[in-house]
Amino acid sequence: xxxxxxxxxxxxxxxxxxxxxxxxxxxxxxxxxxxxxxxxxxxxxxxxxxxxxxxxxxxxxxxxxxxxxxxxxxxxxxxxxxxxxxxxxxxxxxxxxxxxxxxxxxxxxxxxxxxxxxxxxxxxxxxxxxxxxxxxxxxxxxxxxxxxxxxxxxxxxxxxxxxxxxxxxxxxxxxxxxxxxxxxxxxxxxxxxxxxxxxxxxxxxxxxxxxxxxxxxxxxxxxxxxxxxxxxxxxxxxxxxxxxxxxxxxxxxxxxxxxxxxxx
Amino acid sequence: xxxxxxxxxxxxxxxxxxxxxxxxxxxxxxxxxxxxxxxxxxxxxxxxxxxxxxxxxxxxxxxxxxxxxxxxxxxxxxxxxxxxxxxxxxxxxxxxxxxxxxxxxxxxxxxxxxxxxxxxxxxxxxxxxxxxxxxxxxxxxxxxxxxxxxxxxxxxxxxxxxxxxxxxxxxxxxxxxxxxxxxxxxxxxxxxxxxxxxxxxxxxxxxxxxxxxxxxxxxxxxxxxxxxxxxxxxxxxxxxxxxxxxxxxxxxxxxxxxxxxxxxxxxxxxxxxxxxxxxxxxxxxxxxxxxxxxxxxxxxxxx
Ligand SMILES: Nc1ncnc2c1ncn2[C@@H]1O[C@H](COP(=O)(O)OP(=O)(O)O)[C@@H](O)[C@H]1O
Ligand SMILES: [Mg+2]
Numbered sequence: 387x388x389x390x391x392x393x394x395x396x397x398x399x400x401x402x403x404x405x406x407x408x409x410x411x412x413x414x415x416x417x418x419x420x421x422x423x424x425x426x427x428x429x430x431x432x433x434x435x436x437x438x439x440x441x442x443x444x445x446x447x448x449x450x451x452x453x454x455x456x457x458x459x460x461x462x463x464x465x466x467x468x469x470x471x472x473x474x475x476x477x478x479x480x481x482x483x484x485x486x487x488x489x490x491x492x493x494x495x496x497x498x499x500x501x502x503x504x505x506x507x508x509x510x511x512x513x514x515x516x517x518x519x520x521x522x523x524x525x526x527x528x529x530x531x532x533x534x535x536x537x538x539x540x541x542x543x544x545x546x547x548x549x550x551x552x553x554x555x556x557x558x559x560x561x562x563x564x565x566x567x568x569x570x571x572x573x574x575x576x577x578x579x580x581x582x583x584x585x586x587x588x589x590x591x592x593x594x595x596x597x598x599x600x601x602x603x604x605x606x607x608x609x610x611x612x613x614x615x616x617x618x619x620x621x622x623x624x625x626x627x628x629x630x631x632x633x634x635x636x637x638x639x640x641x642x643x644x645x646x647x648x649x650x
Numbered sequence: 651x652x653x654x655x656x657x658x659x660x661x662x663x664x665x666x667x668x669x670x671x672x673x674x675x676x677x678x679x680x681x682x683x684x685x686x687x688x689x690x691x692x693x694x695x696x697x698x699x700x701x702x703x704x705x706x707x708x709x710x711x712x713x714x715x716x717x718x719x720x721x722x723x724x725x726x727x728x729x730x731x732x733x734x735x736x737x738x739x740x741x742x743x744x745x746x747x748x749x750x751x752x753x754x755x756x757x758x759x760x761x762x763x764x765x766x767x768x769x770x771x772x773x774x775x776x777x778x779x780x781x782x783x784x785x786x787x788x789x790x791x792x793x794x795x796x797x798x799x800x801x802x803x804x805x806x807x808x809x810x811x812x813x814x815x816x817x818x819x820x821x822x823x824x825x826x827x828x829x830x831x832x833x834x835x836x837x838x839x840x841x842x843x844x845x846x847x848x849x850x851x852x853x854x855x856x857x858x859x860x861x862x863x864x865x866x867x868x869x870x871x872x873x874x875x876x877x878x879x880x881x882x883x884x885x886x887x888x889x890x891x892x893x894x895x896x897x898x899x900x901x902x903x904x905x906x907x908x909x910x911x912x913x914x915x916x917x918x919x920x921x922x923x924x925x926x927x928x929x930x931x932x933x934x935x936x937x938x939x940x941x942x943x944x945x946x947x948x949x950x951x952x953x
Contacts, residue, residue, distance in 0.1 A: 439823065465825035472819075480816035487809050496825035499806040547824075 387587050388415040388438070388555055393447030393457070395430075395437055395611075407433040409611040410447070415555075418585040420602030422592055424630070429608040431591045435557045438589075440464045452554055466496020469548030469586075471541070471561040478544030481533030485524060485543065488532055489513045492547035516546055520576060538569030542576055549580050556581065558590040574601070595627045609638050657785060659904050663897030664788035665853060666868065668795050669846035670876075670896040671889065672839040673869030678888075679803070680835040681815040682730075685741030685866055687843055689748025690722040692862035694844025695851035696752045699761040702852075708769045712848045719844025722748060723837035730836075731829035752859050759859045768852035784853050791849065795842060796889045802838075803885055811835050864918045867925055872896040874928045 395408040407430045415421060423431050437444050440461035449457040456464050472478055479488050490505045493512075510528060517525040520542045524535075532540060541561060548556060558577065562570035578601065581588050592598050598605050604618035607630070614637045617625060669691055676684035694715035701711030722744060729740035753759065770783045778786055802808045813821035814831040822828050843865075851857040876895025882888035902924075906912045912920045 460827075462822050462825050462827045465823055468823075470823045477817065478820055478823075480813045480820060482816045483809070483812060487812075490806075491809055491813055491821065491824050491826075494806060499810045499826065501802070501805045501807055504804050504806055504809045 387417045387419070387452065388413075389448070389450040390414070390434075390438065391448045391450070393437060393444045393449065395433055395442060395444055399445075407611050408437065408444075411611070411613060413606070413613065413616075415587055415589070417587055419604060420581055420586075420588045420590070421604045421606055422590050422598040422602050423606045423608060424592060424595060424598045425608035425614075430611040431608050432559055433611075434608070435470075435559050435589060435591065438555070439468050439470055439557060467554040469495075469551070469553030469556045471544050471548050471556075471558045473560040473563050475537040475540040475544065475564060478547065479532045479540050482531060484529045484531055485517070485535075486510060486513055486528040488543065489516075489547060489550065492550050495551040495553070516550060517543075519579075520546060536569075538565050538573060541565060541569075541573050545573065545576060545580065549584065549586065552584065552586075554587065556586045556588040558588065560591050560593060563593060577601075595630055599625060599627070599630070607634060607637075609634070614638060655904055655908070657781075659900045660897060661784045661788050661853065662850075663900040664785070664792045664893065665846060665849045666872070666900065667792050667846075667893035667896035668849065669843045669865065670869050670872040670892050671795060671799060672842035672846070673866065674873050674889070674892045675799070675835060675839040675842070677870065678873065678882075679812055679815050680832065680839075682737050682832060682836065683741070684723075684726060684836060684839060685738060686722055686726045686744040686748070686836070686840055687741075687866040687869060688862040688864070689745035689752070690719045690840040690843045690862075691847040691850075691865045692752045692857070692859060693718050693722055693748055693755075694847030695857040695861055696755040696761075696847075696859070697844070698848035699763055699851050699857035700755050700757075702763060702766050702768065703761055708767055708772060708852060712769055712845070712852075715844045715848035716841050719841040719847075720837045722844065723840030724833060726840070727829075727833035727836040731832055749859070756857060756859060761857045763852060763855045763857070768855075769849075770852060788849070791845075792893055795845075796886075796893065799842075800886050800889055807831075807834065864921065867918075867921055868899065871921055871925045871928065872899045874925065875899055878928070 390411055390413040392410045392412050393408055394410055397403070397405040397407055411434060423434070425431050433442065436442050438449055440456070440459060440463070444457055447457070448455060451464075451467060470478075480491075486505050486509075490509060493509065513528060514525045517528075522539055522542055524539065524543065532543065535543065541564075545561070561577070562573050565573060574597065577590070580586070588602065590601065592601070599622065603622075604616070605622055605625075606613055607615035615630075615633055669687070673687060676682045697715040697718045698708070698711040701714055702708050725747075726740050726744040729735045729743055730737055735743065770787060773787055774780050774783050803812060810821060810826045811831045811834060813824075814826065814828045814835070818828050821831075847862065851861070872895040873892050874895070875898050876891035876893070877888070879898065880887065880891035880894050882891060903917065906920065907914060907917075
């Protein structure tokens with residue numbers, strides 16, 4: 387499904403601000419696999435997703451999606467098969483445009499844009515149906531500008547936009563981190579439903595260790611641009627948060643000095 | 651104020667309104683402060699005037715002006731998207747280059763169209779009263795432009811273009827080549843601006859190499875007046891609003907000139923002060939701040 391082979395990424399190579407973000411990361415995802423990713427600040431989690439999505443070119447290595455090499459494609463070319471939700475709810479939607487206009491752009495993801503009418507009646511029906519599933523009452527506000535929605539509503543909408551065109555791969559980067567706890571739980575629940583119902587191959591970055599173990603089927607831990615830990619199946623079943631912390635200490639040789647992660 | 655002054659205000663407001671729509675398209679919809687305007691407005695006037703004095707049909711001249719404007723916009727787009735020059739500088743470069751190009755097209759710094767056939771004299775020959783010819787043509791042209799622009803902005807391409815101006819990262823993650831959208835937007839905007847230049851030159855009976863100077867500020871003033879007084883709740887309303895803004899701006903200018911509050915030579919200073927005041931007024935401040943905050947957010951998160 388997705389094969390990431392020994393990719394490396396260094397920002398500002400040779401400069402004073404040189405940052406090694408990814409070091410020879412290799413990772414294979416099976417169809418329908420749902421991977422959670424944890425790691426301290428600056429571990430390279432976002433960079434990994436950004437490299438897969440094509441925001442940054444990789445320095446070395448290959449990325450293959452569905453048997454097609456994608457690491458040389460530009461971001462907008464890959465976007466046809468990759469759905470994304472960012473941490474900041476403001477980033478995933480266009481505030482000055484209406485809910486239906488945002489959704490129609492998402493529905494036509496990756497297809498070349500033509501000079502035909504943006505939103506059709508049939509599509510409007512589909513949007514209503516899908517928005518109803520979010521349970522936020524957005525189905526009656528199709529022509530409301532997205533800028534008027536709350537952060538949680540916008541993030542739920544972004545999630546719907548990322549999945550409405552059935553991406554081959556869904557990338558979630560701490561997409562509940564900026565929401566209040568109640569909304570975060572709701573959006574995570576929605577994520578679970580959508581991912582399971584559509585059997586979406588998913589990578590989800592989270593700073594919540596509990597969540598990392600309970601969501602999905604496999605968990606990765608990143609540290610300094612490398613994969614420290616990669617567990618699934620029975621081994622993951624019996625892993626608890628303290629075990630994760632211990633594994634991190636053992637593998638990295640230091641305590642996980644990141645309160646954000648411990649607070650999970 | 652006499653009726654003829656009022657008709658004059660309406661005429662200029664409408665003809666210049668098409669330029670204002672172009673400015674609105676780049677500054678507001680595409681979020682690209684394009685300064686090509688001053689050059690492409692004159693370009694439209696120069697092409698139309700030159701075509702007319704060498705004896706061709708004024709409609710052909712007007713059509714060629716549109717093509718010239720489109721090309722000017724593409725050049726600015728190329729400078730920005732391919733050579734990675736910042737929007738402001740890309741626009742200034744095109745504007746400066748166009749000054750020479752316009753001189754070359756005209757062959758001198760001014761072309762008079764006195765007693766030449768223009769699109770206005772042409773429609774008079776169709777039986778339209780001379781008194782209303784500019785008004786009728788201006789009204790028709792503006793209405794058609796607003797309608798076409800509105801329909802375009804509701805198509806898939808139009809939506810993608812608006813999203814490019816709103817949230818570039820998001821629309822790229824949805825598979826849209828934002829460079830292409832910027833090229834389309836800039837080209838379309840400068841097409842409208844050159845069209846306006848061609849219409850104005852034929853109305854006033856001359857093209858002057860300096861006639862575009864300060865056009866961008868006139869455009870912005872009109873956009874702001876329209877947004878504040880009429881609002882931009884829906885897209886169609888916003889498009890009508892900026893043309894209304896253009897008419898109101900002309901009205902204000904006519905009044906201050908009529909009452910001799912401002913000397914004609916001080917008009918540009920007056921306009922600059924008006925725009926400065928408008929830009930620093932609380933409503934506008936909030937609007938600008940809202941945009942700025944979002945842009946910062948875009949840079950901070952996700953990477
Ligand atoms: N655009 C960038 N330019 C320069 N350095 C970057 C950029 N993005 C990330 N980095 C650096 O790469 C490293 C990994 O960052 P990131 O992937 O954002 O970590 P995480 O998401 O795990 O917190 C950090 O050292 C960070 O400073
Ligand atoms: Mg991150």
